[in-house]
Amino acid sequence: MVLDDRARPVVLAAPSGAGKTTIARRLVEGPGPFVFSVSATTRAPRPGERDGVDYVFTDEDGFKEMVRVGELAEWARVHGRLYGTPIRNLDDAAAGGRYPLLDIDVQGARQIRDRVPNALLLFVLPPSVDVWMERLHGRGTEGPGERARRLRSAARELDDVTAFDVVVVNDDLDDAVARVRDVVLHGHPGLGAEETEERVAALKRGVARALEEMETAVPEGSGGD
Numbered sequence: 001m002v003l004d005d006r007a008r009p010v011v012l013a014a015p016s017g018a019g020k021t022t023i024a025r026r027l028v029e030g031p032g033p034f035v036f037s038v039s040a041t042t043r044a045p046r047p048g049e050r051d052g053v054d055y056v057f058t059d060e061d062g063f064k065e066m067v068r069v070g071e072l073a074e075w076a077r078v079h080g081r082l083y084g085t086p087i088r089n090l091d092d093a094a095a096g097g098r099y100p101l102l103d104i105d106v107q108g109a110r111q112i113r114d115r116v117p118n119a120l121l122l123f124v125l126p127p128s129v130d131v132w133m134e135r136l137h138g139r140g141t142e143g144p145g146e147r148a149r150r151l152r153s154a155a156r157e158l159d160d161v162t163a164f165d166v167v168v169v170n171d172d173l174d175d176a177v178a179r180v181r182d183v184v185l186h187g188h189p190g191l192g193a194e195e196t197e198e199r200v201a202a203l204k205r206g207v208a209r210a211l212e213e214m215e216t217a218v219p220e221g222s223g224g225d
């Protein structure tokens with residue numbers, strides 16, 4: 001794996017529905033030296049998703065073979081499915097002098113941190129629980145059972161925020177994209193530690209409340225949808 005500075009991977013992690021995929025897509029569409037790292041996954045494509053563009057879709061056997069031959073820079077089981085970053089994405093980005101943007105979960109972020117010491121780890125926070133829930137509902141890609149499952153993971157993921165280099169709030173999309181660009185290209189520090197702590201505490205309280213409401217309808221472990 002190439003480790004020079006041009007190869008600096010930029011990891012965008014966030015609790016599900018905070019908007020990291022949207023930010024990552026906007027960054028690679030806009031001007032600047034960013035390229036999206038297309039992950040491999042065993043989850044089924046959502047309507048409109050294209051193989052090789054959004055993900056490389058594969059089955060458990062195909063994925064395990066990638067792991068076996070050492071093709072993945074990191075991998076993890078997320079929401080019950082396997083996801084991983086092909087090492088080739090990092091090498092190709094480096095060869096092109098661009099930053100690979102990794103839209104991955106916190107387990108993957110930790111592996112990248114260990115394996116690629118110059119990686120920049122960015123954590124994206126939703127601006128509030130209400131906006132977050134609206135986005136999760138609005139995306140319309142998960143039923144109530146899957147949303148509850150993702151919220152439970154999200155509550156755990158919020159605890160990992162301290163392992164990240166920089167925190168960015170995704171309120172207005174253009175502002176959030178500009179902030180991430182500033183962080184990567186100009187070393188902007190992002191959200192301060194105190195405000196991060198307050199925001200994370202408020203989000204965790206909100207998630208607990210939302211889960212209580214949902215779990216009366218969808219008991220944990222029922223699968224739901």
Ligand code: ADP
Pocket residue numbers: 014015016017018019020021022023135136138139170171172173174176
């Ligand atoms: P994640 O990748 O973190 O799970 P997504 O990027 O899929 O989240 O965003 C979740 C939903 O919120 C999507 O429907 C997306 O269009 C919407 N969204 C993301 N960022 C914003 C924003 N800044 N303002 C309004 N809607 C947003």
Ligand code: 5GP
Pocket residue numbers: 014016039040043074075076078079083084085103104105106107108109
């Ligand atoms: P989704 O199914 O909503 O596209 O993604 C679910 C979660 O898996 C998100 O948190 C996403 O960032 C994460 N994810 C996507 N690709 C990868 C990957 O290559 N590695 C890891 N560890 N997580 C990933």
